[in-house]
Amino acid sequence: MTDQKSFQPGGRPGRIPTDASAKTFENLDISLFDLYRANFRANEQVLSGRTFRNCQIEGPGVMLVLPGTTFDTTDFGQTGGDIRNLVLRPAGPLKVIGTIPVQDCAFIGCVFHGVGFTGPEAFLQQILSLDTPK
16 A cells, blocks of 8 residues: 655655756656745746746646746647636736736646646637637
């Protein structure tokens, strides 16, 4: 039997980052909120200039995708059968309170678990075009 304490919500052995200020994260299981909180404590209000390779990015949380952020070979996570379930549109100008802002970051080969996405309409349309509701 496997010790359940050694596993993260993504289901693989927990490989958590040891340096929240690192510029590159590779093959890690990352709680998006914990990473943001650690950086916020260091007076960084936006996760910026980071590269994530083959990471599992875990929520719960809503990522505010700002300019310069890219996704390559990305699994945005469980959709419940409809990609629209991952998208939240801002009701006002693009300042969405309670989100985790990410700018100038690259997500390469990453898998998201329990993360919603918001941002400029052009970005939201890109996500929505990944899947056509049945």
